Amino acid sequence: MFELLGIPPQALFGQVLLGLINGSFYAVLSLGLAVIFGLLNIINFAHGALYMMGAFVSWMLLTYLGIPFWFALVISPLVVGALGMVIERTMLRPLHELDHLYSLLLTFGLTLVITGVFQNFYGVSGKPYPIPAALTGVMNLGFMFLPIYRGFIIVMAVIVCFATWFLIEKTRLGSYLRAATENPEMVSAFGINVPLLVTLTYGFGVALSAFAGVLAAPVYSVNPVMGNDLIIVVFAVIVIGGMGSIMGAIIGGFSLGLVEGLTKVFYPEASTTIIFIIMALVLLFKPSGIFGREV
Amino acid sequence: MTHTIEKSQADTPGPETQAMLEVQGLNGWYGESHVLHDVNLTVNKGEVVTLLGRNGAGKTTTLKAIMGLLKSRSGSIRFNGTELIDLPARDIARLGIGYVPDDRGIFGSLSVLENLLLPPKVADGGFDLPAIYELFPNLEERLDSYGNKLSGGEQQMLSIARILRTGALFVLMDEPTEGLAPVIIHQIGHTVRRLKKAGFTILLVEQNFHFARELADRHYIVQEGKVVDQFRNDEIADNLEKIQGYLGI
Amino acid sequence: MSKQAETTNRTTAIHQSRPPSDARARMTRHHMIVFALIGLFVVIAPQFLYPVFVMKLLCFALFAMAFNLMLGFGGLLSFGHAAFFGGAAYAAGYAAKVWGWPPELAIAFAVLVAAVMGAAFGFLAIKSRGIYFAMITLAFAQMVYFYALQAPITGGEDGMQSIPRNALFGLVDMSGDGPFYWMVVVIFIIGVLFMYRVIHSPFGEVLKGIRENEPRMISLGYQVQRYKLLTFVISAALSGLAGGTKALVFHLASLVDVHWTMSGEVVLMTLIGGMGTIFGPIVGATVIVTMQNYLANLGSLVLIIQGAVFIVCVLTFREGIVGVIAKWLKTRL
Numbered sequence: 001m002f003e004l005l006g007i008p009p010q011a012l013f014g015q016v017l018l019g020l021i022n023g024s025f026y027a028v029l030s031l032g033l034a035v036i037f038g039l040l041n042i043i044n045f046a047h048g049a050l051y052m053m054g055a056f057v058s059w060m061l062l063t064y065l066g067i068p069f070w071f072a073l074v075i076s077p078l079v080v081g082a083l084g085m086v087i088e089r090t091m092l093r094p095l096h097e098l099d100h101l102y103s104l105l106l107t108f109g110l111t112l113v114i115t116g117v118f119q120n121f122y123g124v125s126g127k128p129y130p131i132p133a134a135l136t137g138v139m140n141l142g143f144m145f146l147p148i149y150r151g152f153i154i155v156m157a158v159i160v161c162f163a164t165w166f167l168i169e170k171t172r173l174g175s176y177l178r179a180a181t182e183n184p185e186m187v188s189a190f191g192i193n194v195p196l197l198v199t200l201t202y203g204f205g206v207a208l209s210a211f212a213g214v215l216a217a218p219v220y221s222v223n224p225v226m227g228n229d230l231i232i233v234v235f236a237v238i239v240i241g242g243m244g245s246i247m248g249a250i251i252g253g254f255s256l257g258l259v260e261g262l263t264k265v266f267y268p269e270a271s272t273t274i275i276f277i278i279m280a281l282v283l284l285f286k287p288s289g290i291f292g293r294e295v
Numbered sequence: 296m297t298h299t300i301e302k303s304q305a306d307t308p309g310p311e312t313q314a315m316l317e318v319q320g321l322n323g324w325y326g327e328s329h330v331l332h333d334v335n336l337t338v339n340k341g342e343v344v345t346l347l348g349r350n351g352a353g354k355t356t357t358l359k360a361i362m363g364l365l366k367s368r369s370g371s372i373r374f375n376g377t378e379l380i381d382l383p384a385r386d387i388a389r390l391g392i393g394y395v396p397d398d399r400g401i402f403g404s405l406s407v408l409e410n411l412l413l414p415p416k417v418a419d420g421g422f423d424l425p426a427i428y429e430l431f432p433n434l435e436e437r438l439d440s441y442g443n444k445l446s447g448g449e450q451q452m453l454s455i456a457r458i459l460r461t462g463a464l465f466v467l468m469d470e471p472t473e474g475l476a477p478v479i480i481h482q483i484g485h486t487v488r489r490l491k492k493a494g495f496t497i498l499l500v501e502q503n504f505h506f507a508r509e510l511a512d513r514h515y516i517v518q519e520g521k522v523v524d525q526f527r528n529d530e531i532a533d534n535l536e537k538i539q540g541y542l543g544i
Numbered sequence: 545m546s547k548q549a550e551t552t553n554r555t556t557a558i559h560q561s562r563p564p565s566d567a568r569a570r571m572t573r574h575h576m577i578v579f580a581l582i583g584l585f586v587v588i589a590p591q592f593l594y595p596v597f598v599m600k601l602l603c604f605a606l607f608a609m610a611f612n613l614m615l616g617f618g619g620l621l622s623f624g625h626a627a628f629f630g631g632a633a634y635a636a637g638y639a640a641k642v643w644g645w646p647p648e649l650a651i652a653f654a655v656l657v658a659a660v661m662g663a664a665f666g667f668l669a670i671k672s673r674g675i676y677f678a679m680i681t682l683a684f685a686q687m688v689y690f691y692a693l694q695a696p697i698t699g700g701e702d703g704m705q706s707i708p709r710n711a712l713f714g715l716v717d718m719s720g721d722g723p724f725y726w727m728v729v730v731i732f733i734i735g736v737l738f739m740y741r742v743i744h745s746p747f748g749e750v751l752k753g754i755r756e757n758e759p760r761m762i763s764l765g766y767q768v769q770r771y772k773l774l775t776f777v778i779s780a781a782l783s784g785l786a787g788g789t790k791a792l793v794f795h796l797a798s799l800v801d802v803h804w805t806m807s808g809e810v811v812l813m814t815l816i817g818g819m820g821t822i823f824g825p826i827v828g829a830t831v832i833v834t835m836q837n838y839l840a841n842l843g844s845l846v847l848i849i850q851g852a853v854f855i856v857c858v859l860t861f862r863e864g865i866v867g868v869i870a871k872w873l874k875t876r877l
Contacts, residue, residue, distance in 0.1 A: 113851035187413075
């Protein structure tokens with residue numbers, strides 16, 4: 001067996017895989033944030049808490065109702081997305097005309113409430129969620145063994161990212177969304193219901209985070225704070241990729257996960273801070289983000 | 296929320312005398328500042344009517360108020376008998392009013408085709424794409440270009456073209472000639488005449504008086520947020536000095 | 545492009561509008577009354593409250609005021625002030641515990657560390673505005689958090705414990721809460737007076753000008769970025785003053801101090817008290833610290849209540865307590 005810079009290939013591939021899995025979550029979460037930011041111009045701080053909720057809802061579906069993973073993958077995003085729409089209608093809408101910082105503060109408050117509620121009922125210790133039977137086991141790729149569920153996460157994340165990109169860039173609904181992002185007044189002057197579009201968009205972005213949460217449930221323990229620190233890393237991913245850029249979110253998410261994984265191999269001390277260091281460099285040399293348009 | 300056009304009025308004969316749009320005592324505010332003062336005007340079916348006036352006289356604001364884009368307004372705006380004053384822009388558009396704004400409102404991140412297809416149909420009988428391409432041949436060549444790559448003239452064409460698809464027969468057009476070359480102004484004039492012939496009713500905001508007098512049936516003069524005078528097109532010659540005084544030319 | 549401009553325009557809405565000029569004459573009198581009340585409070589408070597509780601209150605009031613300097617007068621919402629507060633707490637703790645420095649030097653070192661961090665983060669973040677600025681500062685603070693989690697000197701999950709207060713100037717023993725209370729009071733008063741002075745200095749006037757109309761100040765030839773950066777550094781340094789002092793009060797610097805929930809808490813204090821008011825953060829800090837103190841045994845309910853207060857304030861009470869009082873009195877507080 002060859003070695004690369006003194007690193008055994010098994011360890012290298014293992015970290016690359018972990019990096020891609022983290023990158024999958026970064027990509028789906030930052031994609032949701034980017035979609036919301038594009039139209040609403042707000043940063044949804046509650047994204048991490050709603051991701052956690054997505055995981056918890058699937059755990060509750062399984063534990064209380066016996067509903068398996070595959071259904072949870074659909075039901076949980078729908079439930080959390082519906083909650084998101086209620087949040088948008090009742091709380092974010094009244095703030096729409098004000099400074100967008102208020103929306104950030106509001107979603108911060110929501111994060112505390114949602115986290116607190118789950119902590120209150122379920123404590124801080126994690127709840128185990130089994131890997132669905134069809135996805136257990138390991139696949140031999142020749143150069144490494146791939147746990148099937150981990151491969152599944154990456155594939156699902158890629159599919160969801162591509163589908164979202166397609167929806168926004170290639171469909172009629174997506175053109176409404178892009179148009180409303182640019183000039184909501186003009187879109188409403190054509191008879192399109194922009195407030196409804198805003199509600200649906202927020203619901204969709206939030207549903208994406210819940211989807212990531214369901215995917216995460218079998219690999220990370222389901223606990224009330226699982227989204228807390230993750231979301232800030234995702235914020236950094238967004239700054240690096242370029243605020244509101246769909247492509248920036250997707251590519252930035254996967255590649256930064258990968259970079260983080262590789263850092264774990266070569267310089268583990270920096271693995272938790274590397275993304276922030278990259279963010280600092282991006283701010284220094286291209287403040288609008290790698291895929292962001294100059295402002 | 297749907298508002299159907301009242302059948303009885305739509306069927307009344309005599310297009311010259313039938314008011315399609317009736318604005319009465321329209322007041323409008325931008326925040327604290329009162330910008331429209333008791334505006335009254337009427338547009339009859341099949342007419343081209345212009346709002347003339349200097350910069351900042353309140354012409355664009357009047358169109359925005361009719362379209363529901365000016366949030367703070369009062370008075371009465373009746374379109375085919377339906378009161379618009381409390382309706383949001385999207386419902387007003389659905390009644391069959393097309394809007395061509397002064398900045399043309401082209402979406403830069405959408406292709407020409409996407410821009411064309413964006414406005415939903417609000418009534419039957421709109422132009423189909425071949426008819427639009429016949430009217431604006433250069434748009435057809437640029438269908439895949441993004442809106443922000445178009446020239447000013449092309450943007451203006453697109454801004455008008457996408458309204459024609461919707462089936463709206465009443466169009467608010469805000470300074471379609473602004474900043475464009477004479478050749479293109481000529482082409483737009485031609486388009487407006489074609490539309491009039493096709494049965495469109497147009498309320499046109501203009502600063503280009505010469506453009507306006509070649510197209511319009513009637514003119515309203517707007518000054519400091521008020522309608523201060525009006526002329527039929529055939530009265531223009533006799534009142535030329537007065538009008539030029541109003542417009543400062 | 546237009547969106548950017550819109551965001552900039554809206555930014556002004558978050559701040560209290562300027563008072564009518566005829567109120568300026570009365571302004572000083574109102575402020576003197578407030579200062580007298582604060583003075584009275586710190587003198588008699590130890591008679592009926594635990595000194596540690598009052599010291600905690602003073603530290604957080606100072607922290608919130610420092611934060612508000614950035615938001616209310618610099619027009620920028622930082623969501624990463626925990627980095628300065630907590631970073632300084634570790635710095636003071638390290639100086640006192642490892643180097644055995646006296647409290648005044650330990651705290652001075654903490655202020656220096658926070659100022660340097662402020663300069664570094666500010667240099668990178670200051671060009672961005674609004675929510676961008678909030679996100680970037682938040683991310684930098686999280687970097688500090690992750691560093692604190694791993695670094696050998698911070699004690700990781702356990703935090704840096706048993707930080708000694710040592711002797712003031714190497715002479716006066718500060719280990720008792722009695723004497724140290726007065727040191728904290730002095731630090732607090734120096735901090736508050738310094739900020740008051742900054743706000744009412746020509747420098748502060750320029751800041752207000754930038755907040756109201758940045759393009760105009762640029763066209764007048766002001767180096768707007770430099771003013772903002774300097775404000776950020778001052779704000780970070782004073783947050784460090786609060787954090788360093790807090791570490792000595794509790795003999796502890798921990799991950800809680802650098803976590804983003806701390807950044808959120810200081811935003812909440814300022815919001816409740818009144819963003820952009822001078823004394824609002826003190827009131828807000830009092831409300832939150834008191835609330836935490838009395839609800840401490842309710843566990844995660846504290847989080848829920850705090851979040852709910854946040855939501856209610858944002859939706860219905862954006863002027864904050866002092867903002868409302870100032871409106872009643874038709875003055876600026």
